[in-house]
Amino acid sequence: MKLPALALSALTLAAALGLSGLAAGAARAEAIKVAVTPGPHAQILEAVKPIAAKNGLDIQIVEFSDYVVPNAALASGEIQANSFQHKPYLDAQIADRGYKITPVGYTVNFPIGIYSKTYKSFDAIPVGATIAIPNDPTNGGRVLLLLADKGIIKVDPKAGVKASVADILENPKKFKFVEIDAAQLPRSLPDVDAAGINTNYAKEAGLDPVKDPILREEPKGPYVNVIAVRTEDKDKPWVKTLVESYQSPEVKTFILDTFKGAVLPSW
Known part of the structure; x- marks a missing residue:
């Protein structure tokens, strides 16, 4: 049966809208949750967020007020990454709790x-x-x-x-x-x-x-902070985007201008 021209036009329009909807969905930014502690870590990630967005990554910032919960939340899959700890602390948490968590990029140093x-x-x-x-x-x-x-x-x-x-x-x-x-x-x-x-x-x-x-403390030694993710995620494309967005010239300038030596870029 031959469809009327009006019906064909409607079907063509619907198909076009469907395809454009799929294209918009494909272009939609990937969303991840990243845990931080309040203060500089949260402030820096706020500066990272718009840079990551330009690169197709939507960062949702989750704040925790202590040092224990962010790794537990990461290991359980509640979040996808965290940025709050130096490597010796992460190493100790992995040794004590058996977390399958991997550092994927250096961030900053906070001389204690x-x-x-x-x-x-x-x-x-x-x-x-x-x-x-x-x-x-x-x-x-x-x-x-x-x-x-x-x-x-x-x-x-x-x-x-x-x-x-x-x-x-x-x-x-x-x-x-x-x-x-x-x-x-x-x-x-x-x-x-x-x-x-x-x-x-x-x-x-x-x-x-x-x-x-x-x-x-002198700004030296092993106490450089890291971005951490689950080991199973370490090679996913969004991890590279997150690290590169954090380690951008714009974020380095933000850290230096905002914290006046209290926090130091470490990449």
């Missing part, structure tokens, strides 16, 4: 600092003072290694980046070290003589990570 509400210099801190450090192994060890690097304590070299209070060999000033959740360390400052605080939590608490520390 020791802060005090009471003392203007570390030399002024008295014998027997209380110093708070992060309660996760790698960041707590990082503070201890900072003190060891400055000759204040001596740490067993075999401990490496996993140094703990138990690895202190010499403590001439008999400091008492208390371990506190990293996010709570700024709030602990009125109750301790000093505290080693990660840059993101220092900034979130209104501290200046360049001017306020009475002791500050």
Whole structure:
């Protein structure tokens, strides 16, 4: 049966609309969820987001307020990537929890600092003072290694980046070290003589990570932050797009201009 010309036109239009709909769907940006901690990591990823969008990747930013959940969420498939941790911390999480997670690109370095509400210099801190450090192994060890690097304590070299209070060999000033959740360390400052605080939590608490520390880590060593994904995803095209968008000249300029040395690009 021959269809009327009007019916043929309607079918042709419907087919064209269907094809254009398929084309639009094919061109639609791929969406991924990326976990960060509040502060600089979140701010930087906001700067990455429009660059990634131009490259066909829609980044949905998910903020977690601690260091434990982002890797658990990644391993379970709740998110597709995270950007919040340095490699020693990720290595420790993988060793302790068996996560199949892989670092795929370097991001930034946050030189850790020791802060005090009471003392203007570390030399002024008295014998027997209380110093708070992060309660996760790698960041707590990082503070201890900072003190060891400055000759204040001596740490067993075999401990490496996993140094703990138990690895202190010499403590001439008999400091008492208390371990506190990293996010709570700024709030602990009125109750301790000093505290080693990660840059993101220092900034979130209104501290200046360049001017306020009475002791500050040198911008060297293994504590460079990474983008991490599930190992099974590491070769997917969106991973390359995410890393290249992060490691773009525009993002590097944003980091340098925004954080004034408190956060350093590491690629």
